[in-house]
Amino acid sequence: MGAEAVRAETDDAAGRRRERRGWYFYDWACSVYSTTVLTVFLGPYLTDVAETAADAQGYVHPLGIPVRAGSYFAYSVSLSVIVAILFMPLAAATADRTGRRKPLLALAAYLGAAATTGMFFLSGDRYLLGGLLLIVANASLAVSTVLYNAFLPSIARPEERDAVSSRGWAFGYTSGALVLLANLALYLRHEDLGVSEGTAVRICLASAGLWWGAFTVIPLRRLRDRRAPAAEAGTAVGGGWRQLVATVRDMRRRPLTLAFLLAYLVYNDGVQTVISQASVYGSEELGLDQSTLIVAVLLVQVLAVAGALGMGRLARSHGAKRTILASLVVWTLILGAGYFLPAGAPVFFFLLAAGIGLVLGGTQALSRSLFSHLVPPGKEAEYFSAYELSDRGMSWLGPLIFGLTYQLTGSYRDAILSLVAFFAIGFVLLARVPVRRAVLDAGNPVPERI
DSSP states (O other), X not given: OOHHHHHHHHHHHHHHHHHHHHHHHXXXXXXXXXXXXXXXXXXXXXXXXXXXXXXXXXXXXXXXXXXXXXXXXXXXXXXXXXXXXXXXXXXXXXXXXXXXXXXXXXXXXXXXXXXXXXXGGOOTTOHHHHHHHHHHHHHHHHHHHHHHHTTHHXXXXXXXXXXXXXXHHHHHHHHHHHHHHHHHHHHHTXXXXXXXXXXXXXXXXXXXXXXXXXXXXXXXXXXXXXXXXXXXXXXXXXXXXXXXXXXXXXXXXSHHHHHHHHHHHHHHHHHHHHHHHHHHIIIXXXXXXXXXXXXXXXXXXXXXXXXXXXXXXXXXXXXHHHHHHHHHHHHHHHHHHHHTOOTTOXXXXXXXXXXXXXXXXXXXXXXXXXXXXXXXXXXXXXXXHHHHIIIIITTTHHHHHHHHHHHHHOOHHHHHHTTHHHHHHHHHHHHTOOHHHHHHHTTOOOOSOO
């Protein structure tokens, strides 16, 4: 290899390292929404707002449809995911065909940040406003994550991706813990600061939007767009769904990639539902106060950092697939234990939160990096669009089943137990995927451990 080639390779490696450092910061920026808004504050708060607006039988009537107030948040999450499905394929097709991922990432990120900041105005009986802002913010997060994940194959070599993906999740959980710690201080001291409890919650919600918007600047400055061929540029407008159909058809020639996506669709639906509904379960079924829930989620955040990095190391010695399978067994045990948790016992809830934290980050990080090996070169955004449909885009079934179970039984314990099926079925489906052959079928080099 000549001197110029060595210098070019060195410069390229340095450029990728700089991009990776910027890439990590989108996890740092947007994960605060998932933690502060979706996991802790919005579920119980929007449920209270809906209950304030409910009739004597405990129902609200969005668009004339009778909905039990306790199910309104779960239904809103489910609807937000369906809305995301409509926009993710268009964003992915535009990104792949024009090579301009950064402007689309900026649009989705700042729309979501603005909707989250607007939650400061959610008060009284404005449950419809809360549902609308939740739908916009959640859908925007899903679209932006498609574009963000699509950068991974271009900034990390195959043997680096488990570690890079795990570090990204670790960044996200660290920022979530820091902001949530500040929110806990505000919430506990709200009377000393002269603000009501509701106002303190609304400040916490808005702070997530401001954080999201502020730190999105870093990845937008450091990541590089890779230009698409001239023949493909400008053909994406209106072609998002056609591209998705073409992607699915292309995946039919790679049935093992499709098989992994199916497994991921199922078990990740369970993961996302646990994340979004845990605070409602803790407050409404177990009778835990808001400060207890915040401490529990802080525990999840801190241990999720260690869990993501630790499971990344396990993947290097045992392979990503085996490590994910082990985590699904732990998820099943956690839900079983959650069903029997006694009400008003925060210590047991903290133990459950610790178990969730140890597997949460690793399950998500290793799934993302494993899928990156199954993507044909040059089709990153469109394949990650399909992945995101399985991640956030198809994660409407879990919240829907959770909400329906509660609406029919009036028991959040029955609702949480219904989620066990997602992890059990996902385990069986993933166990049947020969990942080494799947990597070869995608035209990628097979890492030593996978």
